[in-house]
Amino acid sequence: MVTSFVHGAGPLIRKLERLIRLDDDERRALDQLPLRVATFDPGQEIVRQGDKPQQCVAVLEGFCSASKIVGDGGRQIVSFHIPGDIPDLQSLHVAEMDVSLTALTQTRILLIQHEDARRLCAQSLRITHAFWRETLIAGAIAKEWVVNIGQRDALTRVAHLFCETIARLDVVGLADDYRCHFPVTQEKLGEAMGLSTVHINRTLQELRGRGLISWERGVLEAHRWEDLQQVGDFDPGYLSLAPDWVVLR
Amino acid sequence: MVTSFVHGAGPLIRKLERLIRLDDDERRALDQLPLRVATFDPGQEIVRQGDKPQQCVAVLEGFCSASKIVGDGGRQIVSFHIPGDIPDLQSLHVAEMDVSLTALTQTRILLIQHEDARRLCAQSLRITHAFWRETLIAGAIAKEWVVNIGQRDALTRVAHLFCETIARLDVVGLADDYRCHFPVTQEKLGEAMGLSTVHINRTLQELRGRGLISWERGVLEAHRWEDLQQVGDFDPGYLSLAPDWVVLR
DNA sequence: CGGCCACTTGAAGAGCGTCAACAAAAGTGG
DNA sequence: CCACTTTTGTTGACGCTCTTCAAGTGGCCG
CATH class of the missing domain: 1.10.10.10 (Winged helix-like DNA-binding domain superfamily/Winged helix DNA-binding domain)
Structure with a gap:
């Protein structure tokens, strides 16, 4: 995993713009977030089930899957993640990862320290709601997967x-x-x-x-x-x- | 559906206390929420897929299920809800219900107007996060259902x-x-x-x-x-x- | 008592899994 | 660039899990 520091959360801003309208203050706050970008090769684990990460990840480029292992060794992929997704926003509130995130292709990932994400939420209630909405839609997709597999x-x-x-x-x-x-x-x-x-x-x-x-x-x-x-x-x-x-x- | 006005969100407070530590101000804000209680008989629909509710519901007593209908007429239950759950918190952010909520037993339900819930969130970032965390755990359960049914x-x-x-x-x-x-x-x-x-x-x-x-x-x-x-x-x-x-x- | 709903049972068969072998493609090293 | 290996895709045969259909049992309530 190679990381580098960057400034400016361009893709993150575009994602949020699809969730809510951002004002200039919010855009500025996002733009000043200290961010790192990491690159993963196909098959590499980005976060592992059981980890207690101190940061969230956002997908910039590439595809990932989130999966869980079952007792008999089988694996269930519970979601696919595409550019713009923030697959482990949950780690902000639930200490332990319930899934592993794996890169399916060469993948560029934005890393956001929890600390910074929390400060951002404190600064803007609207951004908090936008993140929340993101996790709700992920939940709706998971429910549809239950339907799809079940019926x-x-x-x-x-x-x-x-x-x-x-x-x-x-x-x-x-x-x-x-x-x-x-x-x-x-x-x-x-x-x-x-x-x-x-x-x-x-x-x-x-x-x-x-x-x-x-x-x-x-x-x-x-x-x-x-x-x-x-x-x-x-x-x-x-x-x-x-x-x-x-x-x- | 019979409804009555009540004050004091006792069970809701207890639920939130499990999600986050509340301070006195927060407890007071919750206690002053204008709430209604509704009672549903077994089999009655509380909210219907496609509805655009103006309120959230919290289960006080009884059991409910959330289900989706598929094209061939089949039905998939995607979650069971027990006292303390807030099954449609998502309706705060996603206009249209993606599931129907149905009472499995005689059920007492707390109704919270979106307007009031939003005001509460604006008053306390911590309560917002507690609600958010509730929806994240619901998402984690949905993912485990995918695993359960899939594998x-x-x-x-x-x-x-x-x-x-x-x-x-x-x-x-x-x-x-x-x-x-x-x-x-x-x-x-x-x-x-x-x-x-x-x-x-x-x-x-x-x-x-x-x-x-x-x-x-x-x-x-x-x-x-x-x-x-x-x-x-x-x-x-x-x-x-x-x-x-x-x-x- | 009758009617309804939930539960139970048997039999037959569909859908999907497993195993095993092979083919094709993609990566690897010389 | 070619030979080699590894991974991914494809096919056939067989069998198991689960579904479907149909009939029947048992409990509950008007």
């Missing part, structure tokens, strides 16, 4: 995840015409969906065979968005996409 | 839920010697666990047959807590039961 068959489940991913990436400008980078192996997709790698593979063949998606070398594309949404039983409401969100058609 | 077989899954339920009820003094009220039908348990009623029934027989639990007329008892924990692959860490009193100034 939907493999085909619907995977289609739903693809819709969710494209919709979230679109908001941060990382999906173009239902096409985005989704650098996940079939094994990891299985760990996220509660399915075996073999069954993921067959499910993907079905989705491809129906002409709904292509997914090669980490690039995912939905060919018929409406149909994919329908197959995936996907309604983006739970994502609470920012007010300037343009509804995908 | 564990029926027996482990149900055992895990029983452990979680007993552990949570114990904190609010509603479990005595691993014995508690758990007024849920097998059908609803199936909706929570992503399993059919038939398979829930057989799983319960297995748990009973192993002498791990009894569950009759809504009263759940763990006979060998340690063994049940082991069968359920249960580690209570994610519940953040021990208040680690994150220092907020």
Whole structure:
């Protein structure tokens, strides 16, 4: 892990701007936050389950997953994180990490000391609420994952995840015409969906065979968005996409 | 739904005291909150998915579930709520409810107008953080449900839920010697666990047959807590039961 | 007593997991 | 640049967990 000091929380500000409108004071406070940037290679753990971190991380570039290990050695990915996400905001209030964060690609991460984040919250109630809202939306996504894994068959489940991913990436400008980078192996997709790698593979063949998606070398594309949404039983409401969100058609 | 006006947020204060240390000013502010109490019968919906409520609810007595409907008509329960919970705090920040709240038993509910909750947050940053922490723990529980449903077989899954339920009820003094009220039908348990009623029934027989639990007329008892924990692959860490009193100034 | 709801049981089969082998791609070192 | 290794993707066969359907039992309340 290589870190360097930087000033100016550009991407963080853009993220918050999607949650609330910032005034000049708030923007200045954010801009003066002492920040560090760290770079992680694919497969590296950014934070480990059980850690008691003294800082929060925000994803600047790259993709990560949050996962938990179960007794028999299995692993469940409970969320994917994309640029703009602050995956462990919870560590501000819950001492011990309940998940491990792992880089899926080369990833640039912003580190914010808890101390600084708390000072920022004390300075601006609105920023506090913006952070809180961020964690609430993460919770809404987790609930939808419970629904997805609990109720939907493999085909619907995977289609739903693809819709969710494209919709979230679109908001941060990382999906173009239902096409985005989704650098996940079939094994990891299985760990996220509660399915075996073999069954993921067959499910993907079905989705491809129906002409709904292509997914090669980490690039995912939905060919018929409406149909994919329908197959995936996907309604983006739970994502609470920012007010300037343009509804995908 | 019958409502009446009350003053004094006793149970709410007790709940917050578990999240954060309150000072006298804060206790006074809470005590002066204008509150209403509503009573719901079993099966009644308290808030409906898609609603845009102007108030939050806190459970005083009784049990509720939060559930989402999927396209094919199925239902997934994403959480159970017990006295002391504030199941829809999210509505303070996310306009539209992503779940329906349903009373499982006769339930007494405290209603807090958003307006009042917001004023309270503005008065005390520490109360804001306490509410935020409450939602973070709810998120941690949702993540564990993803793990439970995604990775564990029926027996482990149900055992895990029983452990979680007993552990949570114990904190609010509603479990005595691993014995508690758990007024849920097998059908609803199936909706929570992503399993059919038939398979829930057989799983319960297995748990009973192993002498791990009894569950009759809504009263759940763990006979060998340690063994049940082991069968359920249960580690209570994610519940953040021990208040680690994150220092907020 | 009758009706309803929750629980129970059996039988058959679907969906998905596991195992094992192989193919293709991507990384690695000379 | 090529040979090697490792990782990721693909396929077939088989079997287990869980679902579905259908029938039946037991308790509770009007």
